[in-house]
Amino acid sequence: xxxxxxxxxxxxxxxxxxxxxxxxxxxxxxxxxxxxxxxxxxxxxxxxxxxxxxxxxxxxxxxxxxxxxxxxxxxxxxxxxxxxxxxxxxxxxxxxxxxxxxxxxxxxxxxxxxxxxxxxxxxxxxxxxxxxxxxxxxxxxxxxxxxxxxxxxxxxxxxxxxxxxxxxxxxxxxxxxxxxxxxxxxxxxxxxxxxxxxxxxxxxxxxxxxxxxxxxxxxxxxxxxxxxxxxxxxxxxxxxxxxxxxxxxxxxxxxxxxxxxxxxxxxxxxxxxxxxxxxxxxxxxxxxxxxxxxxxx
Numbered sequence: 001x002x003x004x005x006x007x008x009x010x011x012x013x014x015x016x017x018x019x020x021x022x023x024x025x026x027x028x029x030x031x032x033x034x035x036x037x038x039x040x041x042x043x044x045x046x047x048x049x050x051x052x053x054x055x056x057x058x059x060x061x062x063x064x065x066x067x068x069x070x071x072x073x074x075x076x077x078x079x080x081x082x083x084x085x086x087x088x089x090x091x092x093x094x095x096x097x098x099x100x101x102x103x104x105x106x107x108x109x110x111x112x113x114x115x116x117x118x119x120x121x122x123x124x125x126x127x128x129x130x131x132x133x134x135x136x137x138x139x140x141x142x143x144x145x146x147x148x149x150x151x152x153x154x155x156x157x158x159x160x161x162x163x164x165x166x167x168x169x170x171x172x173x174x175x176x177x178x179x180x181x182x183x184x185x186x187x188x189x190x191x192x193x194x195x196x197x198x199x200x201x202x203x204x205x206x207x208x209x210x211x212x213x214x215x216x217x218x219x220x221x222x223x224x225x226x227x228x229x230x231x232x233x234x235x236x237x238x239x240x241x242x243x244x245x246x247x248x249x250x251x252x253x254x255x256x257x258x259x260x261x262x263x264x265x266x267x268x269x270x271x272x273x274x275x276x277x278x279x280x281x282x283x284x285x286x287x288x289x290x291x292x293x294x295x296x297x
Contacts, residue, residue, distance in 0.1 A: 008047075008050070010036075010046070013046055017054050031067065031070075034050045035050065048101065051104075056078050056097070057078060060078065060085060065081070065085075092134075095114050096138070100138075102114065103156040106151075106152075111159050139152075139153055161197055165197070179230070181210070181233070182210045182233045183225060184199065184212050184234075185213035185217040186215045186216060186217060186237060187242055187250065188218055188219075190216060190237075191215050192237075192239040196235070199237075202290075202297075220257075222234060222257055231264075232264070233265070234258075234265045235266040237290075238267065238271040239269060239271075258284075264285070265283065266286075266287065266293060268286075268290060268292075
């Protein structure tokens with residue numbers, strides 16, 4: 001499937017590398033760093049080899065290599081020096097660059113090789129915090145600038161979610177150390193679950209019992225859990241759904257379900273800033289991010 005995304009415009013290179021198109025043209029003209037091809041209408045386009053080289057050049061330039069010195073290196077020397085820098089600096093930049101290429105080329109092998117190399121020097125928690133979170137934020141920016149398709153985002157998100165599932169499954173074979181139960185779910189029509197999946201992993205890691213219900217859950221399903229005497233903490237994350245003009249109504253429906261119960265509720269996402277937090281008759285806490293939640297648990 002490597003033929004899906006082989007050619008890139010200079011605007012793509014700017015969005016992916018973070019280097020302005022003007023600077024890329026200067027490097028190209030003055031140092032002959034890249035060798036673009038041209039369409040019949042004389043528009044530049046770049047191969048994935050050009051993109052990979054540019055990402056390595058950017059990594060070196062950010063680590064005190066002068067561009068004039070980089071320009072004198074062979075492609076192999078640029079590659080080897082960038083790898084050496086990346087290992088010395090903790091792999092983060094090189095890994096993010098590799099994940100970029102993996103996403104753009106739908107390259108599962110590259111993703112897994114990069115992830116396994118990270119695991120040799122980092123814990124899974126550190127990989128998620130230091131690499132996956134910055135990378136996912138970056139994907140959001142690319143999506144906004146039309147550099148990537150939803151297919152790219154879905155591809156890479158599914159690979160990351162697989163890693164979280166594997167780590168969580170291994171932990172769930174251990175005994176829990178707490179009576180508290182967390183029930184995690186996403187609102188109807190909400191599919192962005194990586195943050196919630198990772199929170200579920202962290203809760204299991206801390207010894208909590210969790211019930212992960214996943215995407216697209218109607219709120220009336222929560223009534224089922226009231227048949228048991230166990231105290232629960234419901235957790236949801238709002239990325240796309242509900243829409244801004246429906247957020248208040250969504251929490252009023254939750255209030256109707258949970259008022260006069262002893263259960264807690266956690267809502268995550270910047271959309272929670274749209275509502276008045278002190279107006280509800282049930283025990284609810286609001287957080288901007290999963291990281292904020294973990295600081296309190």
